[in-house]
Amino acid sequence: MNTITENPTYKLELASSPHVHSRWNTKQAMWMVVFALIPSLISAVIFFGFYQLIVVGVSLFFCIATEYAIKRIRKRKPTLMDGSAVITGLLLGLILPPNFNLAFTALGAIFAISIGKEVFGGLGYNIFNPALVGRAFLQAAFPVPMTTWQQPNFASLDSVSSATPLSAFKFDKVFADLSNLFIGNIGGSIGETSSLAILIGGLFIIFAGIANWRVPLAMTLGVLIFGGIFWLIDPMTYPNPLFHLFAGGFLFGALFMATDWVSSPYTVKGMWIFGLGTALIIVMIRLFGGLPEGVMYAILFMNAFVPLINRYTRPKVFGAEK
């Protein structure tokens, strides 16, 4: 981000630490993430129809408009082109239920950018992932529309209908078929159902070096370990750990939400703590909580701990005494 070249006329831009060395600058990276979300958008259209693009579009439009309006009101330099509002808009749109009310979508988008991000000072200062803040607000404000799920267009007769696999598990003790879970032929949020599409986009940003691989890996291992322990204790009551992996918003959250640069730790040890902690909370909410899904609250909860984690996992300065 800050490059001082040998050319003395090069403009020195100051930014606060941590200074992460990266192949990409913020702008490029943000647009790569947008690119990586395209498979999920395609899966949304395939499983839930073209209307979902309108939902995502409304979310996108209101995120960008809110960002622009707030920068204008605060008389700051417009930062639209860094793409962060675009990502928040896309992510928020993709984690809403299919055919979600457009007015509510707009409200969630405005809330995500204004309260989730700009209140803290804009990009780089937000404690919580803005898209998840928007969704949490919608969940609290409109609980009924937020839990009304549409079954995918290709649902065969034997698949779970009108409920997500997680709520079917939670309330009816029905386990969904893993192959349907993987492809995404299940009820769920617009862009969260197809594990395949998410993996394509997610692995792309990991191999491009944009998202750090440690957090998703720690979360996956954590869910396999914590979910596995309960599965081994009683395979009849607790689901297979693979179910945890492919159901609900886990992969989407692990690859696109928890890897958010701003709201996740920047120390290596901290990333592992963050990932494992999130996984533990997800498993606990899914198995013992009142809600069927806990990825959103788990990530938001661990976001709150990030400053603390960063503080305690700060690498020791070489040669310094303890």
Add this chain to the structure above:
Amino acid sequence: MSKNVSAVKDFTKGLWEQNAVFKQVLGMCPTLAVTVSAINGIAMALATTFVLVFSSMIISLIRKLIPTQVRIASYILIIATFVTIVDLVMKALFPELSKALGPYIPLIVVNCLILGRQEAFSSKNGVFRSVLDALGMGAGFLLALFMLGGVREILGSRTLLGFQVLPNLYEPWLVMILPAGAFLTLGLLMAYFNNREINKKTKQREAILQKHLSSKQSPAVEGGEA
């Protein structure tokens, strides 16, 4: 408080300048818990004001009799007496309101707004000024709680004081009548008022600076002429 502060000031400072909720951030428990509707906020504030005025009066009257070492315990005893009166009266006359406010009426005893005024004001000032101060603080509390309760009621159940103010088209935000809505509303209101105040202060400072600069310039010009 120095003696040359006017009696009017004793009353008005509680309204805004030292507003219990927005400026001193006191009494947060009732502020956040009961303001799901404007009427609840008003009832809570009136109950608190009653207790505040009468305990201020009594404590100010006997302020020279209370030994310093046990003053807090004595204040609590006096406050608790009036809280019991309020609690019983509300139960008898407004049973529904009393039910809605629940344990927060007895909890007025430990409201730090009330104890704070005794400690900071009525234990050091005469009866008249203490009552004025209590009335001002109570009015400020009423203002704040009405604002919070009003905003939450309009957004959370599209009514104000029981009358529908928003059309049916508007879907109420459930979050506003949940605890999260209280924190959100309070935080945003505070941010708004603080921002306004900061802007005002900056403008004042700039005006003073301008004056200072122009007054500095003009003698220099005169001196040059001479």
